[in-house]
Amino acid sequence: MFCEKCGTKMPEGSRFCPECGAPAATAAQPAQPPVPPPAAGFSPQGSAQPDGGSKNLALGIGIAALVLLLAGGGFAAWHFGWLGKGDITMEAAAKQEAEEVADPIRASIPMGTGNVNRKLDEKLTEKFLRIIQGDWYDSKGRKLVTVGDTQINDCKIEGIYDLAGGGGLAGGTFRLQENGQEWDVRLDWNISKSDLDSLSVNGNQTLHRTADAAADLETVSGVCLGMTPEQVEQKLGKPSSNLGKDNAVTAGDYTFSKGWYYPDKGLIIVFGNGSVEGIALLKGSKLRFEKSGLNCQSSLEEYAKAYGLQRTPQLPKNRYMSSQASIGNGQTLYFGMDMEYVLLSIYAT
Numbered sequence: 001m002f003c004e005k006c007g008t009k010m011p012e013g014s015r016f017c018p019e020c021g022a023p024a025a026t027a028a029q030p031a032q033p034p035v036p037p038p039a040a041g042f043s044p045q046g047s048a049q050p051d052g053g054s055k056n057l058a059l060g061i062g063i064a065a066l067v068l069l070l071a072g073g074g075f076a077a078w079h080f081g082w083l084g085k086g087d088i089t090m091e092a093a094a095k096q097e098a099e100e101v102a103d104p105i106r107a108s109i110p111m112g113t114g115n116v117n118r119k120l121d122e123k124l125t126e127k128f129l130r131i132i133q134g135d136w137y138d139s140k141g142r143k144l145v146t147v148g149d150t151q152i153n154d155c156k157i158e159g160i161y162d163l164a165g166g167g168g169l170a171g172g173t174f175r176l177q178e179n180g181q182e183w184d185v186r187l188d189w190n191i192s193k194s195d196l197d198s199l200s201v202n203g204n205q206t207l208h209r210t211a212d213a214a215a216d217l218e219t220v221s222g223v224c225l226g227m228t229p230e231q232v233e234q235k236l237g238k239p240s241s242n243l244g245k246d247n248a249v250t251a252g253d254y255t256f257s258k259g260w261y262y263p264d265k266g267l268i269i270v271f272g273n274g275s276v277e278g279i280a281l282l283k284g285s286k287l288r289f290e291k292s293g294l295n296c297q298s299s300l301e302e303y304a305k306a307y308g309l310q311r312t313p314q315l316p317k318n319r320y321m322s323s324q325a326s327i328g329n330g331q332t333l334y335f336g337m338d339m340e341y342v343l344l345s346i347y348a349t
């Protein structure tokens with residue numbers, strides 16, 4: 001499916017466009033996607049391989065119910081002293097279930113299976129895998145993805161297809177194999193060796209290198225760079241409008257032509273690659289960058305002091321200039337002409 005606002009191809013089933021944050025059209029329910037194999041260790045021994053989406057879902061629910069049932073029974077048995085140490089407990093079962101459900105590589109809805117074209121050669125495949133190698137955590141601090149030399153979450157990587165971008169800012173379709181099954185997962189990454197390094201899975205889940213990537217990041221109303229549209233919606237509610245070329249907001253030297261616009265807050269949230277890549281405070285906004293307490297009413301000297309900048313930034317004098325300051329952890333502040341906006345961004349030019 002494609003975004004109605006900007007035309008970006010969206011992963012089936014996603015609620016928001018990963019590029020501009022526009023909500024997905026609600027009409028068409030996606031066709032049942034090809035089904036990844038069940039998580040290892042989760043299916044009972046001797047069970048048949050799943051062969052269809054709804055069937056697999058039903059099987060999954062059945063197994064989950066079975067696990068709960070066992071857990072309940074186990075709890076009762078433990079409670080009445082029927083079982084010794086080492087028997088199944090509710091906690092263990094719940095923990096196992098949470099872990100299995102959380103694996104986005106196996107459990108997510110894959111996109112584009114069967115629709116891949118260009119396979120990356122071996123050398124480049126190794127190169128890109130090295131870039132994204134390691135553990136990746138969600139905002140709750142759960143380690144959800146581990147990328148190895150030839151595997152992701154112990155699923156063999158058959159190949160990377162249709163890679164776009166380069167180096168630390170790229171994405172592609174990963175064809176994975178497990179138990180004789182093949183399926184595709186879309187991975188996009190933005191890596192500059194900072195806390196903001198992100199890996200997005202199927203365009204709807206953004207993971208970071210550390211368990212608590214957001215702790216050191218600047219925020220506005222609790223929103224920091226790298227958050228998903230769902231997280232932003234939780235913090236700020238729905239925006240008044242989704243910006244586009246035909247309803248852009250111009251402030252000083254810059255025109256915001258995509259993102260979520262909150263006019264009464266004087267706030268624009270810009271998305272790219274499935275997560276927040278820009279947070280703009282507009283002149284007149286009463287909101288502040290919460291770590292520093294500053295906004296468009298603050299002086300550049302105050303910014304230099306609060307963020308420990310080497311020198312005080314100068315405002316751009318015309319539309320062709322820009323003024324920026326790196327404030328660490330991969331975050332850059334842009335100051336607009338006449339201080340019409342201050343933009344917090346993952347990009348530095």
Ligand SMILES: [Zn+2]
Nearest residue numbers: 003006017020
């Ligand atoms: Zn879009």
